[in-house]
Amino acid sequence: RTILLNNQMIQAEDAHIHIEDRGFQFGDGIYEVIKVYNGSLFTIKEHIDRFYTCAEKLQIVIPYTKDLLHKMLYDLVEENELEVGHVYMQITRGVASRTHFFPSDVAPTFVAYTQQGDRPLQNLQRGVRTIFDEDIRWLRCDIKSLNLLGAVLSKQKAHEQGCYEAILHRDGVITEGSSSNIFGIKDGVLYTHPVNNYILNGITRHVLLQCCEEIGLPVVEEAMTCERALEMDELLLTSTTSEVTPIIEVDCHPIADGLPGEWTRRLQQAFELKVK
Ligand code: PDD
Numbered sequence: 001r002t003i004l005l006n007n008q009m010i011q012a013e014d015a016h017i018h019i020e021d022r023g024f025q026f027g028d029g030i031y032e033v034i035k036v037y038n039g040s041l042f043t044i045k046e047h048i049d050r051f052y053t054c055a056e057k058l059q060i061v062i063p064y065t066k067d068l069l070h071k072m073l074y075d076l077v078e079e080n081e082l083e084v085g086h087v088y089m090q091i092t093r094g095v096a097s098r099t100h101f102f103p104s105d106v107a108p109t110f111v112a113y114t115q116q117g118d119r120p121l122q123n124l125q126r127g128v129r130t131i132f133d134e135d136i137r138w139l140r141c142d143i144k145s146l147n148l149l150g151a152v153l154s155k156q157k158a159h160e161q162g163c164y165e166a167i168l169h170r171d172g173v174i175t176e177g178s179s180s181n182i183f184g185i186k187d188g189v190l191y192t193h194p195v196n197n198y199i200l201n202g203i204t205r206h207v208l209l210q211c212c213e214e215i216g217l218p219v220v221e222e223a224m225t226c227e228r229a230l231e232m233d234e235l236l237l238t239s240t241t242s243e244v245t246p247i248i249e250v251d252c253h254p255i256a257d258g259l260p261g262e263w264t265r266r267l268q269q270a271f272e273l274k275v276k
Helices: 022-026 044-057 066-079 121-126 149-160 203-215 226-230 262-275
Strands: 002-005 008-011 029-037 085-092 109-116 128-134 165-170 173-177 181-186 189-192 234-239 243-250
Touching (some): 002 066, 121 243, 165 243, 203 234, 234 262, 243 262
Antiparallel strands (some): 002 109, 085 109, 173 181
């Protein structure tokens, strides 16, 4: 497998990360996951824009222009002959003797690699089971930080209960999933948490809102309580890798009749047209 380490394409076996890389010691960096369909990077511009925006929030300077990064990622996909899967990329503040404050004169470490993987067709078709879990993450969830312990603990809890995702809430108000955005549909209106520091501004979320407009489904960007979520006609989640996935159960309570709903199916169809 050929990977990118800084601006070099090398074999994965030849890549070495320093023990004092701040990504390794502090989680001091950010990442992106970009889906590849038919050898093409889906919503690449949006992912690159978010990568730069998040880096800026941490005062990490990405040493490439957006155009160059775009080209580097396409070359990587081509080199690995990737048809369907994703690209993972991250940047950390770099290597320095361990101190909490930002070291001066440090060059960031950039890594990107491809991962082959089929689309989650079974989940898209049948829907997934979920749990509620308290959102114990920090207050800057708008930053796609390498610090994922809150998400990891919630996802593990879901996994142990045979569920796909944990729906996170702060004091009973749903924010997002551990690695996805969450939506409810009630009486022909779609509800989702507004974009602020409590959620990641999901790119698939944005695509979904475009799909809503296309199919004539009104959107209200208003958070749902857990109680209200259970009374929805339909629940769904989005992410780069999960696309538009129906949620059929939360904490063993079926949503409506426990089957993917009509609006969700229409949203999936509208989404499908975009990735074709
Ligand atoms: N997760 N919210 C959180 C906390 C996420 O980690 C993700 C993505 C999303 C959805 O964002 P997008 O639609 O831009 O992928 C929302 C990625 C896929 C991951 O960590 O693997």
